[in-house]
Amino acid sequence: QKEVxxxxxxxxxxxxxxxxxxxxYSNSAFQYFMWYRQYxxxxxxxxxxxxxxxxxxxxxFTAQVDKSSKYISLFIRDSQPSDSATYLCARGxxxxxxxxGKGTKLTVNP
Amino acid sequence: xxxxxxxxxxxxxxxxxEVILRCVPISNHLYFYWYRQILGQKVEFxxxxxxxxxxxxxxIFDDQFSVERPDGSNFTLKIRxxxxxxxxxxxxxxxxxxxxxxxxxxxFGPGTRLTVL
Numbered sequence: 001q002k003e004v005x006x007x008x009x010x011x012x013x014x015x016x017x018x019x020x021x022x023x024x025y026s027n028s029a030f031q032y033f034m035w036y037r038q039y040x041x042x043x044x045x046x047x048x049x050x051x052x053x054x055x056x057x058x059x060x061f062t063a064q065v066d067k068s069s070k071y072i073s074l075f076i077r078d079s080q081p082s083d084s085a086t087y088l089c090a091r092g093x094x095x096x097x098x099x100x101g102k103g104t105k106l107t108v109n110p
Numbered sequence: 111x112x113x114x115x116x117x118x119x120x121x122x123x124x125x126x127x128e129v130i131l132r133c134v135p136i137s138n139h140l141y142f143y144w145y146r147q148i149l150g151q152k153v154e155f156x157x158x159x160x161x162x163x164x165x166x167x168x169x170i171f172d173d174q175f176s177v178e179r180p181d182g183s184n185f186t187l188k189i190r191x192x193x194x195x196x197x198x199x200x201x202x203x204x205x206x207x208x209x210x211x212x213x214x215x216x217x218f219g220p221g222t223r224l225t226v227l
Binding site: 036041042043044045046049088092096097098099100101102103 | 114143145151152153154155158166168201203215216217218219220221
């Protein structure tokens, strides 16, 4: 069973839309979940992380973990063309390795 | 803002040749990592390095691969006898011990695109 699964999309939305990006994970022992953003031909850049339950908000971004269903979500409010990128969910914690989902390619159209 | 740098940005090599990919992690970081991303696939962990030794490695990281921190600033990935399937983006990352709670943030470099012909 794969550790982190993510729908690769692609996802295309108009500017100003609310975007919902989702992943599932397999192991209840995972503690931290990350969302990375990757622009074309660049390395992944950490957006935010959440602990194994609850929500975390940072500006237009909200990360959510539903432990009962093993579901990870990232919501983007008032999406902008500059949000166009590939979004990677990952599990990890401390200094251990990150295990990534496949990434969802998002395009926000002006 | 400090950043992880990698050289070269693109490396083309013939099958069977050896390549060395270079990384300069963020200067006060203690943990170093290599990941790779084959075109269209996931970013995959290769190896982590701490205190001058490998702390964890994946199944991919076999005897063909080695890592080294030859001085206080560089971190290298050597691939011996390259194969066609080694063609990928290779990302270096580094992290520090988190100040309080939370995971240690891994900062990624821009990557080296390796093409094996």
